[in-house]
Amino acid sequence: MSPSATDARLFNFSAGPAVLPLPVLRQAQEELLAYPGAGCSVMEISHRDPVFLKILHDAQQRVRQLLGIGDSHEVLFLQGGAKLQFSMVPANLLRGSGKKAHYMVTGTWSKGAVGEAKKEGSIEKVWDGAATNYDRLPAAAEYQIPADSAYLYYCSNETIQGVQFSSEPACPAGVPLVCDASSDFFSRPLSIEKYGILYACAQKNAGPAGVTVVIIDRDLLPRGEEHLPGYLLYRNHAENDSEWNTPPTFAIYMLGLVARWLQEDIGGLASMERINREKAAQLYAVVDAYPHLYQGHAASEFRSMMNVTFRLPSEEVEGRFLKGAAEHALVHLQGHRSVGGIRASIYNAMPKAGVDALAQFMRDFARIAT
Numbered sequence: 001m002s003p004s005a006t007d008a009r010l011f012n013f014s015a016g017p018a019v020l021p022l023p024v025l026r027q028a029q030e031e032l033l034a035y036p037g038a039g040c041s042v043m044e045i046s047h048r049d050p051v052f053l054k055i056l057h058d059a060q061q062r063v064r065q066l067l068g069i070g071d072s073h074e075v076l077f078l079q080g081g082a083k084l085q086f087s088m089v090p091a092n093l094l095r096g097s098g099k100k101a102h103y104m105v106t107g108t109w110s111k112g113a114v115g116e117a118k119k120e121g122s123i124e125k126v127w128d129g130a131a132t133n134y135d136r137l138p139a140a141a142e143y144q145i146p147a148d149s150a151y152l153y154y155c156s157n158e159t160i161q162g163v164q165f166s167s168e169p170a171c172p173a174g175v176p177l178v179c180d181a182s183s184d185f186f187s188r189p190l191s192i193e194k195y196g197i198l199y200a201c202a203q204k205n206a207g208p209a210g211v212t213v214v215i216i217d218r219d220l221l222p223r224g225e226e227h228l229p230g231y232l233l234y235r236n237h238a239e240n241d242s243e244w245n246t247p248p249t250f251a252i253y254m255l256g257l258v259a260r261w262l263q264e265d266i267g268g269l270a271s272m273e274r275i276n277r278e279k280a281a282q283l284y285a286v287v288d289a290y291p292h293l294y295q296g297h298a299a300s301e302f303r304s305m306m307n308v309t310f311r312l313p314s315e316e317v318e319g320r321f322l323k324g325a326a327e328h329a330l331v332h333l334q335g336h337r338s339v340g341g342i343r344a345s346i347y348n349a350m351p352k353a354g355v356d357a358l359a360q361f362m363r364d365f366a367r368i369a370t
Helices: 003-007 022-031 050-067 081-093 108-117 218-223 234-239 249-266 269-289 315-327 352-369
Strands: 073-078 100-105 122-128 152-155 177-180 197-201 212-217 307-311 342-345
Touching: 022 249, 050 073, 050 212, 050 249, 073 218, 073 234, 081 108, 081 177, 081 197, 081 212, 081 218, 100 108, 108 122, 108 152, 108 177, 212 218, 212 234, 218 234, 249 269, 269 307, 269 352, 315 342, 315 352
Parallel strands: 100 122, 100 152, 152 177, 177 197
Antiparallel strands: 073 212, 197 212, 307 342
């Protein structure tokens, strides 16, 4: 990437597609016209070509290494994003099972998953945070999961409300735990053995839009019924090495570069988590220092380290905040269109310099606004 292009980059706090690591973008730029050994771009290579298969398998292996995934789970690269998984999970695990699936509704994305699951079978919301506008998460004593449940579903980080689980919810032995980890995937270590299915669309922490990582317990692969549309059967993708159809080749290549950056530049997910917590703590400290101006949405013990959400006293003040932020090269801070307010998405690739600049602007704005 040329110095002028680098200098033109702003601090991008978009919730997704989101900021990517500069070393990854530089390598992709260098290899864009001719990937080494291929004589053409990654975007031009057949998905059956040995060159691309090496890219695919390297990305799978790096995902396994980062998350400590053993032979019990498959790593699949699919398309359709989280919204396809809203349907694919119940189509495979609920339809025709004669069981009930259980959902924790902690924000917009888990609420959306419920709507799709209802089309496939019987579901029950074991906890719903609507009464407090999804500003907190349930304690273990607030819900119960039957031992014969088809699965327990939750979203580990709600990007719109800015609430995040610090650990997996309690789930009875034998009940698959299903997680939408789209917005905090690769942000911290996980105990994959606890999950039946964990999935993540890549465009937050793992790469560009276009690929969805699905990590699935191999014991669950037989559950989908044969009359399901072929793309919806997880086992079709597992049996065909994520090539049941043409996979999103360039997005997989980029995901592999991000995984390598996490391994070699960052030092693994434990190091990434430490950095992420420091960045989030810095912004929340400013929110807490000026409570007359910044009203955080999430209760303090449930705050997300990925999406810092808050409001200002009025839409007019929020407008001035966003305008001033943009003038300081701090962009895409507006909250989701459904809730408004301010949202700073500080995913893995957001550099500390960007968080420093936003924290300073927030302090300066507080002095001007009051």
